[in-house]
Amino acid sequence: MVIRLAKKEDLDEIVEIEKLSFPNPWNYNYFNAALNDLLIVYEDDSSRRVLGYLVAVCCKENRALIMKLAIHPRYRSKGIATKLLKTTLEMLKNMNVKEVEIDVDMMNKNAIKLYEKLGFKIARTIPMNSEDESFYTMKLKLY
Ligand SMILES: CC(C)(COP(=O)(O)OP(=O)(O)OC[C@H]1O[C@@H](n2cnc3c(N)ncnc32)[C@H](O)[C@@H]1OP(=O)(O)O)[C@@H](O)C(=O)NCCC(=O)NCCS
Structure with a gap:
């Protein structure tokens, strides 16, 4: 398993997972712009395929927002999102980010459980x- 920053060549695979994961998916251009923020992928060792991704944006006052997280439906419930999130939180900590926020659909119980576990x-x-249609804002203090 490799967790690394995304490259332009990853964007088609990311967009494919996005379409399988969200009713109103981001398009290629949104992810292309996210390359300037923190776009992180989880790549399978043997197939070299991207199995999941995460987008985070750093804001003022040492805050970061997680904008996107999705895992390919065939590879869910294998701990991949947990690994991707833990690595991202370490990266943000090293960037001196003190608090991380995420907006999550109130009905998305699996995602809420995942964030609570972390x-x-x-x-x-x-x-x-x-x-x-309602959301929770969930927060984690890193320091
Ligand atoms: C939510 C999502 C990112 C989880 O990814 P994942 O790789 O399957 O998650 P993990 O395997 O790391 O699971 C970690 C924890 O999350 C919770 N969880 C995740 N999927 C679950 C499921 N299908 N049923 C119950 N709990 C689940 C559990 O608490 C799990 O811990 P456990 O295995 O010890 O019970 C994935 O289902 C997904 O891409 N969903 C569609 C997009 C989405 O909703 N993104 C989040 C937007 S805020």
């Missing part, structure tokens, strides 16, 4: 028209 706590609810 220490994130629900900080606020962002209500929308219905519960299935």
Whole structure:
């Protein structure tokens, strides 16, 4: 397993996973722009395929936002998101980031469990028209 910064050549595989993972997927151009932020991929050793990715953006006051995280549906529940997140949190810590935030759909119980396992706590609810459109903002302090 290799966890590394993404390259332009990875973007087609990332977009494919994105389409399989979200109802309103980001397109190629969004991910191309994310190469200027922190776009990290999990690559399988033997096939050299990208199995998952994460996008983080650093903001003011030593804060970072995780904008995207997805694993190819065939490779879920194998601990890949956990490894990708742990590596990212280490990288952010080394960049002196003190707090990490993520907005997660209230109905996305698997993702909420994943973030809670890594220490994130629900900080606020962002209500929308219905519960299935509402979000939690989850936060983790690194220092
Ligand atoms: C959410 C997602 C990133 C999890 O990736 P993953 O590699 O399958 O996650 P992991 O194998 O590292 O799981 C870690 C923990 O998350 C929770 N979890 C993840 N998938 C789960 C599932 N299908 N059922 C129950 N719990 C689950 C569990 O607590 C799990 O720990 P455990 O295995 O010790 O029980 C993946 O399902 C995905 O890409 N979903 C679609 C996109 C998405 O929703 N992204 C998050 C946006 S905020």
